Amino acid sequence: MSYNCNNHSSVLTQHIKKKFKKDSDQHQIINSRHLYRPIMNPSTLEPRRDLPLHKIPELLAKITGTFSSTSDIKQSALIDRHEQIFERYSNDHQSLSVNDILRFCYDLSIEPDSYEVLLFCFLCRAKQMYLLTKDEFLLGLKTLGNHFDSFIDIRTILMNYNILLYEKEFYLWTYHYGLIDEQRCLTTQNAISLWRLFYSKAIEKPQILDQWLNYLENNTMNEIPKTITCDTWKIFPQFAKFIQLNGYKSYDDTEAWPCLFDGFVEYLSKSKLKALKLKLFHIEPELKYQKQGERSILGDINHISRSSTSLNHYNCTTGVLRLSDTKSYKFSLNDLIDYGIIGEGSFGTVCKMKHEKSGTMMAVKYIRSTADEQCQKQMLVELDIVMRENTCPHIIQFYGALLEEGDCWICMELMNTSLDYFYKFVYHKLNQFIPENILAYITFSTLQALDYMKSRWKIIHRDVKPSNILVSRTAIKLCDFGISGKLIDSITKTRDAGYRPYLPPERIDPMRATGDGYDVRSDVWSFGITIYEISTGYFPFRQWKSVFDQLQQIVEGPPLKLTIDRLSDDCKDFVNTCLNKDENQRPKYKQLLEHPFVQKANNLQQKENAIAYLSDIIDDLEKNTDTFQLCYYLP
Structure with a gap:
């Protein structure tokens, strides 16, 4: 039998073309652009000589359909990491018991009975209190995403997790989660604890919640049932909203409300003091x-x-x-x-x-x-x-x-207004700007207050912002010492106090802190943000969507600089000095009081000019009947 090489080459070429077309249709080798070189002559088939040796296993895997993409590899690594966390705490390799969960909470530095733990159990879709199966735990970690490399990251994500889209589901799940030993209804005591916990953080708290829980807890006439039904639990948010909008006197006990609500409204009507507190329901929260x-x-x-x-x-x-x-x-x-x-x-x-x-x-x-x-x-x-x-x-x-x-x-x-509303009225209603001599007077007055607190009372404020600086026709005054703390060796270790947009880098990222805590230079940063804001009419950063945005802009972003041409070099230097990201380079109050910008306001004539200006603006403010936006971020 004769052997025709040309015929064999032709058949093999056709076979290869069919194979290539079939693989292309199945998207198995669509990205393998170097798999075959173009066959210029159908009578010849040359082997590839440009394929690196280390690419051969990948090529074979693509041909056999066993190739894993980079995303698949990352996903596999992520699953392995989640399972490693589970195995770290599970004793039976199947679930997390009470003690296992306690150890997990300890490593996260959160309390076992905190809102964050309740939220995490919801993300796990846990079916039983004090127990997490392996599948539930892994689901919870997967829901948190793949943006964490440490327990600090997990804690941060939990503390800033946006649950509002799933509020109703979260609320109903909480009731069933609280059921123990096949109970059909929550015990009243457990319901009180879960109501208080559910509304303790991200979810807007009903304005009657405190009175409602007091009513359930006091139970002086033994009228409260020992259990809370699922219907009562589900309808409570609707009931609370009704009272907030209409007042408790509009409540009609002949409508289809649970009987427990009837007793609560009667309880409120018998207490005039509580009725006074319920005036909260008749005013807008803004x-x-x-x-x-x-x-x-x-x-x-x-x-x-x-x-x-x-x-x-x-x-x-x-x-x-x-x-x-x-x-x-x-x-x-x-x-x-x-x-x-x-x-x-x-x-x-x-x-x-x-x-x-x-x-x-x-x-x-x-x-x-x-x-x-x-x-x-x-x-x-x-x-x-x-x-x-x-x-x-x-x-x-x-x-x-x-x-x-x-x-x-x-x-x-009692003062006339806050600096927060004052500057927004000037910039965004009057379309003016606050003159530099007034900025200097506000700076001088607030610095004197902060320095007095530190030197006389050994206190730092920890919440310096425009809404905590009040304005009258004759004075600028600092207020709201609700979270001020006495210092031990001029240092405080409580990093969570204060309003987040005004926190300095060392309080957002504690790893930047050079000492064991922070001192008055933390307030100096907040004060610098405040003066920047009232100098420009805007908060100096764009609105943050998450704590990661804040971390990126304040901690990792370029230093913030005030550069407005109409302001003097002394004014810009003062603000930029306060906003030094290195806390060790940030001056304290005594040094700031000696700054040339501040000294401009340290005389009687400047005080009289400032009082005249404040009085004129407040007169205009009290005549104003229009409304306008109260939140202004960097455009």
């Missing part, structure tokens, strides 16, 4: 502390129900109101006439009130009880001692405080 007078910064607030008489017939604890060195009064809530809410601070609500006996108008801050009564009494004693020694003209005056049913009421000097 209201900010702004100015003395009957009109809010967002327009008329006549819809707020104001008392025309004092709050009589309450069994109130008494306190001492010191209005001056020669005038002091014993007082209780009976002696205060309420004129409505004027703002919301970091830890409470601020009302405008009048002391009936003296006729003094005050800002009264109501703080919900968060500590035991003995601790609160000690706090008030220390606050009274410290504030009675206040001789600084740029710190808000403290008149007195009292405890009522475990809640704290702090009486303070």
Whole structure:
């Protein structure tokens, strides 16, 4: 038999072409552009000589269909890492018991009964409290994403996780998660704990929640059932919203509400003090502390129900109101006439009130009880001692405080508006800018207050921002010491205090901190952001969508610089000095007070000019009836 080489070559060539076409259709070798060189002559088939040896296994894997892409490899590595974390804590290699979960929480530096743990169990879709199966745990880690390399990363993601899109599902899951030993209904005590935990962080807390939980906890008439049904749990957010919008007096017990809500509304109606607190339901939550007078910064607030008489017939604890060195009064809530809410601070609500006996108008801050009564009494004693020694003209005056049913009421000097609203009104309503001599006066006044707190009381503020600097026709004053802390060796180790947009790099990323904690230079950064903001009319960073955006812009981004041409070199140098990312290069208060920009305001003529300017702007502000946007970020 004769053997025809040419025929064999032709058949082989056709076979190769068919094979190549079939593989292309199946997308197995679509990206293997060097698999075959073009066959110029169909009668010849040359072997490839340009394929590196290390590519041969990959080529064979593609031909056989066993090739794994880079994303597949990464995904496999991610799964292996998740399983390693699980195996680190699981004793039986199948689930995490109570003790296993406790060890996991310890490594994350979070409390086992915290909101973050509840959130993580939801992301795991856990079916049983105090137990996580392997599949549930791995699902939770997968849901968090692949952006963590350490336990600090996991903790950060949990603390900033946006759950709002799944709020309803999260809420209903929480009820079933709390069921133990095949219970059909939650015990009232467990329901109270889960309600409090669920609304403790990211989810907006209903304004009646505290009163509702007090009602369930007190149970003085033994009217509260021992269990909370699923229907009551599911309908509670709708009920809370109804009360917030319409007030408890609009509640109709003949409608299809659970009976427990009937008892709660009756409980509220019997307590006039609690009815006073429910005035929170009749005002928009965006209201900010702004100015003395009957009109809010967002327009008329006549819809707020104001008392025309004092709050009589309450069994109130008494306190001492010191209005001056020669005038002091014993007082209780009976002696205060309420004129409505004027703002919301970091830890409470601020009302405008009048002391009936003296006729003094005050800002009264109501703080919900968060500590035991003995601790609160000690706090008030220390606050009274410290504030009675206040001789600084740029710190808000403290008149007195009292405890009522475990809640704290702090009486303070009433100002016209906050610097936050003041500068936004000037820039975005009047279309003007704050003159540099006024910027210098604001800087000088606030620095004097911060330096007085540090040198006299050994306190740093820890929450310096425009909304905590108040403005009247005659003065600039610092307020809100709700999270101020006494220093030990001028250092504080509490890194979570303060408003995140104004935190310095060393508090956002503790690895940058050169010491064991942080000192007044942390406030210097926050103050630099504040002066930058009121100098330009904008917050100096674009709006952050996550904590990672903040980390990238403040910690890893270029240094922030004030460069506006209309400002002097002294002004720009002052702000840029405060915004030095190296805390060791940031000056402290004494040095800043000697800066040429600050010294411009340290004379009587400049003070008189500033007072005239403040008075004119406040006059315009009080005549204003229009509303405008209150949040301004870098365009």
